[in-house]
Amino acid sequence: MRTRAAICREPGAPWELVDLDLDDPGPREVRVRFRAAGLCHLDDHARRGTVGARAPFVGGHEGSGIVEAVGPGVSRVAAGDHVLCSPVPVCGHCRYCATGRQNLCDDGADPAAGPVPFHLDERDLAGYRGLGTFSERAVISERSCVRVPHDLPPAVAAVLGCAVPTGWGTVAHLAGVRVGQTVVVFGCGGVGANAVQAAAATGARRVVAVDPVPAKREAALRFGATHAFADAAEAHDFVVDDTWGELADHAVVTVGVVDDAVLDAALMVVGKAGQVTVTSLGPGSFRHHPSPAIAYTRRIRGGVLGGCNPLDDVPRLVRMYQDGALDVDGLITARYHLHDIGTGFDDLHAGRNLRGVIVHEW
Ligand SMILES: NC(=O)c1ccc[n+]([C@@H]2O[C@H](COP(=O)([O-])OP(=O)(O)OC[C@H]3O[C@@H](n4cnc5c(N)ncnc54)[C@H](O)[C@@H]3O)[C@@H](O)[C@H]2O)c1
Ligand SMILES: [Zn+2]
Ligand SMILES: [Zn+2]
Numbered sequence: 081m082r083t084r085a086a087i088c089r090e091p092g093a094p095w096e097l098v099d100l101d102l103d104d105p106g107p108r109e110v111r112v113r114f115r116a117a118g119l120c121h122l123d124d125h126a127r128r129g130t131v132g133a134r135a136p137f138v139g140g141h142e143g144s145g146i147v148e149a150v151g152p153g154v155s156r157v158a159a160g161d162h163v164l165c166s167p168v169p170v171c172g173h174c175r176y177c178a179t180g181r182q183n184l185c186d187d188g189a190d191p192a193a194g195p196v197p198f199h200l201d202e203r204d205l206a207g208y209r210g211l212g213t214f215s216e217r218a219v220i221s222e223r224s225c226v227r228v229p230h231d232l233p234p235a236v237a238a239v240l241g242c243a244v245p246t247g248w249g250t251v252a253h254l255a256g257v258r259v260g261q262t263v264v265v266f267g268c269g270g271v272g273a274n275a276v277q278a279a280a281a282t283g284a285r286r287v288v289a290v291d292p293v294p295a296k297r298e299a300a301l302r303f304g305a306t307h308a309f310a311d312a313a314e315a316h317d318f319v320v321d322d323t324w325g326e327l328a329d330h331a332v333v334t335v336g337v338v339d340d341a342v343l344d345a346a347l348m349v350v351g352k353a354g355q356v357t358v359t360s361l362g363p364g365s366f367r368h369h370p371s372p373a374i375a376y377t378r379r380i381r382g383g384v385l386g387g388c389n390p391l392d393d394v395p396r397l398v399r400m401y402q403d404g405a406l407d408v409d410g411l412i413t414a415r416y417h418l419h420d421i422g423t424g425f426d427d428l429h430a431g432r433n434l435r436g437v438i439v440h441e442w
C-alpha cells in the first residue's frame with residue numbers, strides 16, 4: 081500500500097512530503113488510517129535532533145484514526161475501532177507497566193526500537209515514537225493504541241494522546257498540586273494550557289501563567305489562570321507579594337525549549353520544600369542548581385507524558401471532555417492540510433497557535 085507522509089531525512093532537514101510504501105501489519109501490529117494529527121513541539125525537537133529519533137523518520141506522535149487491518153495475535157483493538165495514539169507504548173507487563181507507571185514502559189525506552197513499516201527508494205523508515213501520524217496511514221504496535229468512542233472529534237482525540245495528558249498529568253500526578261496552593265506555569269502552549277487547566281481544576285488558589293505571547297496569556301486566563309505575566313520577573317514580584325514572601329508551592333516548566341534562565345526563574349519562584357516539575361525539552365545540558373535547590377529542600381522533577389498511564393488516564397480525560405469538564409476544543413486553534421505542515425510549524429514558532437492540528441480527512 082502507498083501512503084503520503086511528511087518525513088525528516090536527517091537532523092535539521094525540513095519536513096518533506098513524499099509517497100511511501102507501507103508494509104502490512106505484522107504480529108501484534110495494526111494499520112491505522114489517520115484522521116488527525118497534532119503539531120507538538122516534541123516533533124520539532126525530533127526534527128532538529130534535540131531528542132533522539134531514528135532518521136529518516138515519518139513525523140508525528142499525536143494522532144487519531146480508524147484501525148483498518150490487524151496483524152496476527154492482535155487482541156487490544158479490532159478493525160473498525162477508533163483509536164488515538166499514545167506516544168509511549170504500553171506493554172502491560174514490564175516492571176513499570178505492572179506498577180502503574182505506563183509512561184515509563186520499557187517498550188518506549190529505546191527510540192531505535194519499534195516497527196519500521198515505511199519504505200522509500202530502498203530505505204526503511206520508522207514513525208516517530210513508533211507512530212508517524214504525519215502520514216495518511218501507518219502500521220503501529222497495538223500497544224500504542226488507546227480505543228476511543230466513535231463520536232469523539234478526530235482532532236480532539238489526537239491531542240488527547242500527548243498535549244492534554246502531558247500538561248494535565250504534570251500538575252495532577254508529577255507535581256501533585258493540592259487545593260489552596262500557588263502554582264506558576266512557565267509556557268502556555270499546547271502542553272502548558274493543560275497544566276493551567278489542571279491546576280485550576282485541582283483548586284489551586286493562584287494559577288500564575290508566564291508566557292511572552294499576549295494571545296497565550298489570554299488563553300491561559302480562559303483555561304483557568306488567575307494571573308498572567310509576560311515575563312518571569314513580573315510573575316516573581318507578584319508571587320512574593322501575594323504569598324507574603326512565602327513563594328509558590330509549585331512551578332511547572334512547559335516552555336517550548338527549556339534553558340537555564342527559565343529553570344533559574346522556576347527554582348527562585350518556589351518557596352521552602354517547593355517543587356519544580358519540568359516537562360520541556362531543550363538542547364544541551366544544564367547547570368547544577370546547588371544553592372537554591374538544596375537550601376530549603378526544593379526539588380526538581382522531570383516528567384514523561386505527565387506521569388500519565390495512557391490506558392487509565394486517557395479514557396478518563398475523554399470522559400471529562402464528554403462531560404464538559406475538560407476544554408479541549410479551545411486548545412485547537414488551527415487546522416492544516418498535510419501539505420501545509422511547514423506553515424503549521426511556522427505558526428507554532430510564531431506563537432500563533434495553542435495547538436495546530438493536521439486534518440487528514442476534511
Ligand atoms: N516530557 C514529555 O512527555 C513531553 C510531551 C510533549 C511535549 N513535551 C515538551 O513540552 C514542551 C512544550 O510543548 P508544546 O507543544 O506545548 O510547545 P508550544 O510551542 O506549543 O508551547 C510553548 C510555549 O512556551 C512559551 N515560551 C517560550 N519561551 C518562554 C519563556 N522563556 N517563558 C515563558 N514561556 C515561554 C511560548 O510562547 C509557547 O506558548 C516542549 O519542550 C515539548 O518538547 C514534553
Ligand atoms: Zn511496559
Ligand atoms: Zn507531544
